[in-house]
Amino acid sequence: MISNEKSANSASLVDINNLTFKRGERVIYNNISLSIPKGKITAIMGPSGIGKTTLLRLIGGQIRPESGQILFAGNDIPQLSRKELYKVRKRMSMLFQSGALFTELSVYDNIAFPIREHTKLPEAIIEKIVLMKLEAVGLRGARDLQPNELSGGMARRVALARAIALDPELILYDEPFAGQDPISMGVIVRLIRSLSDALGLTSVVVSHDVPEVMSIADYIYIIAEQKIIGQGTPEQIQQDKSPLVKQFVQGEADGPVPFHFAAPHYQNELIKNSPVLGSALNSMSSSALSNRGQI
């Protein structure tokens, strides 16, 4: 176990040690540690609102932790000066959940933006790079469209092309599968995989889509209740005996994590304020009623 962790550390790009982060009074992370191996796809899973996006922002240095280390290639992100942080950020990029394309720029200019901003390459070469990145996401034909003319899936792919424009070492994907149609989903899954395999990119995929993550990740961390409740390869996660992990992976509503927010008895509450509805509900079978409740 200990030797395992040592070897992981020597080959890792990001190391998070004893990280604690609070939003106001609320503790989001309580003393967690994890490491992201170089050249691999690491997934971070957990229910919505648990702090997955927050973790990516912590790695990107957009917010500072209460305490703990966030090492990126040996640089402790929270300790860096503004200038050093901006330098480190050129080596990573983040695919935002919404795509975050610049609305006033065309698809072409969106992808050219980071290149123009950080290099002095002539326009002819920039055009070649942009077309190459667009071809990689299958959208070379969309170069002259405006972001508002793209479907959600296309926007996500353009954003991915922009994220890889400067060939970063690390890509942080925030919910890349959420709200995608099956075709876009397939394209994105293949892209993430091939970026990692062909270019040796390190990827962090944050998601709550269990099947996609299982199919793509090399290593998985599952977060709940401010800490890591399970980790391992997809196979190890599948076989995990912990009830928390099982509940999350198999998507069961009932388990250690309750589906229902604490509330008064459902049927009583419906009947309370409406005698007519009450009698109507009483004539229904209670099983039908509780089924409706689940939907």
Next chain:
Amino acid sequence: MQQLQLLGKNTLALISGLGRAVIVLLSAILHRPDFRKGTPLLMQQLYNVGFLSLVIIVVSGGFIGMVLALQGYTILVGYGAEASLGPMVALALLRELGPVVSALLFAGRAGSALTAEIGLMKATEQLSSLEMMAVDPLRRVIAPRFWAGFISLPLLAAIFSMVGILGAHLVGVDWLGVDSGTFWSVMQSQVDFNKDILNGIIKSVVFAFVVTWIAVYKGYDCEPTSEGISRATTSTVVQSSLLILALDFILTALMFAV
């Protein structure tokens, strides 16, 4: 007791908001300018913020000048003093109405648009995305918008006053029959450059600074949701309008009371 607590809480919120506003502004504008990248961005914003406000400024200036001439004429003609119509209108516009009304219109037209635009960029993660690309959104997004507003409003106020005087000429001279030569010559002899024109310009520069600062800060600081953006937009218009009127009183007292 509860009210006291509330007062304390609101005062703290006000002070911390003011502190953040100062930090946002200073980090946006205090750095070595990069003219190669900055100029096209500033041009774009001068168009969005300044040029697109031109229509409302010209139309309002024209109408206000016309109304001033009508009202002024009916009063002045009772004393046989309609020859003073020119300076009366010009002084009202240059000292007060030009700077104040154009600033109010600017807050409603350009200030609200700035807040909403920046707020939307925040809510759609465009600002975070810039940050992650190692591009400072304060310099890239906030600075050109601030400078554009700061430059545009004084020019718009000058245009407002000019169009207003032309509108007054239209009503006073062409319609009501005041002699055109009298209108202009009495105006020229009565309007003092330092006292009237310069003070008017100073006012509009102060208003430009305040309105644009509020607008960009409210957008940058807003809660990144639809409600947050709409609240920020409203508060830009309300707060800038109130501040314009309060500052106008203070500046007028300093400039003209002694």
